[in-house]
Amino acid sequence: MADIDQLLERARQGNEEAFGALVLRYQDRIYGLCYRLTGNQEDAEDLAQEVFVRAYRSLRKFRAEADFGTYLHRIAVNLFLNQRRKNHCQFLSLDNPVSTPDGELSWQVADNNQNHPQDELERQELALLVRRALNSISREHRAVLVLREMEEMSYEEMAAVLKLAPGTVKSRLNRARAALQKALLKLSREVGLELLPGEGKVNALPRGEKLDLGK
Structure with a gap:
């Protein structure tokens, strides 16, 4: 911390x-956040670059009362929320890997049974639906x-980034989970994939990304 x-x-x-x-110290972490917020590499790179530009311009105003990483997260989220929402949905091919800060990942759902190709295909479809559902809800909820x-x-960390009271953060998170579940159920009906509301954990994002819709 001293350095x-x-x-x-x-x-x-x-x-x-x-x-x-400082950029070298935080760039991977901030790019990872931007990628998760935007859902694609090009927008994530642009957003991350703008984060550091804004941070540099306002550096004299920064006071070490907050962690610098938290400060960068706050800039990233604010920029993301203030961006004009694009008018098109992003569709990803199930046949192609997804580019992420950690390399290329295939869309998949963790499961102990790997012997049924049809089951694996349905899990991949669910993974795509979750990402589409996440991209379809409001930016505030996605954030x-x-x-x-x-x-x-x-x-507490979220409250510092969003400049909200922890109780407000919890309320917004509950609404965000409900919105994501609603969007996921709607999309699943459109493609004929049956999902049961209130099942609890939906582990259908790229490996290492989990969303618990049951809390």
């Missing part, structure tokens, strides 16, 4: 090398789900 404080102090004084070191379920932040 971060030193880099911040030097960066505030106009030392571009120090700020470059809290990403911070809680993918970034694994505590309510």
